[in-house]
Amino acid sequence: ELKVEQNPLFLSMQEGKNYTIYCNYSTTSDRLYWYRQDPGKSLESLFVLLSNGAVKQEGRLMASLDTKARLSTLHITAAVHDLSATYFCAVDMGPWNNAGNMLTFGGGTRLMVKP
Amino acid sequence: SQTIHQWPATLVQPVGSPLSLECTVEGTSNPNLYWYRQAAGRGLQLLFYSVGIGQISSEVPQNLSASRPQDRQFILSSKKLLLSDSGFYLCAWSQGYQETQYFGPGTRLLVL
Numbered sequence: 001e002l003k004v005e006q007n008p009l010f011l012s013m014q015e016g017k018n019y020t021i022y023c024n025y026s027t028t029s030d031r032l033y034w035y036r037q038d039p040g041k042s043l044e045s046l047f048v049l050l051s052n053g054a055v056k057q058e059g060r061l062m063a064s065l066d067t068k069a070r071l072s073t074l075h076i077t078a079a080v081h082d083l084s085a086t087y088f089c090a091v092d093m094g095p096w097n098n099a100g101n102m103l104t105f106g107g108g109t110r111l112m113v114k115p
Numbered sequence: 116s117q118t119i120h121q122w123p124a125t126l127v128q129p130v131g132s133p134l135s136l137e138c139t140v141e142g143t144s145n146p147n148l149y150w151y152r153q154a155a156g157r158g159l160q161l162l163f164y165s166v167g168i169g170q171i172s173s174e175v176p177q178n179l180s181a182s183r184p185q186d187r188q189f190i191l192s193s194k195k196l197l198l199s200d201s202g203f204y205l206c207a208w209s210q211g212y213q214e215t216q217y218f219g220p221g222t223r224l225l226v227l
Contacts, residue, residue, distance in 0.1 A: 031213060043159075043218040057225060088158060092213065102174075103216060105159040 002027045004091050006106035014114055016078050021109045023072040023089035031092035032072045033103065034063050036085045043088065047074075053068045086110045117142035119219040121206050127225045134179075134193040138206030141187065146208040148189040149171050150181055150214060155201040165189060201226045 003026040013019050023032070030051055035043040047056040048067035049072060056063050060083065062075045072089055090103040128134060140146050150162040161174045163181035171181050177222045178197060182190045189206055203223050207216040 027118065033215065035218075040223075042161075042221045043207075045215050045217060048215050090216075102164065104161075107158040 002093050002104045004089060004104050004106040006089060006109050007054060009107060010110045011024060012112045012114065013079050015080055018078065019076050021074040021087055022076070023106050025070050025091045029091045029093065030067050032065050033090040034074055035088045036092065037088065038085050081113050081115060084111055084113045117217070119206060119208055119217060120183055121222050123222060124220065125223045127227060128196050129227055130198055131195050133193070134176050134196050134200070136191040137205055138189040138219055141206045142148040143187070143208070143210060145186060146210055148183065149207040150189065151205045151207065153205060154212050155202070161207065163191070198227045207224065
């Protein structure tokens with residue numbers, strides 16, 4: 001059974017600071033997704049990482065994937081209040097019925113950025 | 116562009132009552148469709164997925180069921196709700212294998 005663990009579960013940080021969220025998973029996969037969820041809202045796709053060493057950046061967020069270590073990171077640079085949300089990683093477990101993909105989600109990291 | 120709709124947005128139901136949640140996708144054909152449940156403060160649990168009309172696979176055995184009567188319509192149902200069915204239900208779609216899943220706005224269900 002694939003397990004996906006995120007840490008920290010909760011992160012309170014000051015504006016302007018840097019921090020990293022970690023996503024570890026238990027079995028082989030070379031495809032990982034990061035999503036953002038605002039309180040009471042749905043999930044918004046942030047990044048898809050497709051191979052070992054993949055790095056994606058959007059604004060103050062940068063995601064990377066190390067498939068050998070089974071680890072993905074989401075790095076936050078110079079945090080601003082608007083980044084406050086819950087961030088989920090999701091690992092692709094591979095194909096089913098040769099057509100679909102199954103995702104296993106981490107438990108989420110709730111980020112609070114304080115002025 | 117593609118859009119995904121869910122309704123109702125919020126639902127309060129008594130224990131033992133039936134349930135029907137609907138999800139529709141516009142702007143694409145033959146999508147893969149998914150139902151997830153998110154308990155308060157928790158991650159997402161995959162409930163059902165479908166690769167085509169009438170094709171449903173279940174991840175977690177429970178008192179819920181799903182159906183796909185049309186290509187872009189996915190329905191989540193229950194004959195008798197339990198208190199533990201409360202949560203945030205999210206429908207998602209993807210265009211084929213290894214494509215990003217995009218989520219609908221969700222339905223918040225409270226069973227009393």
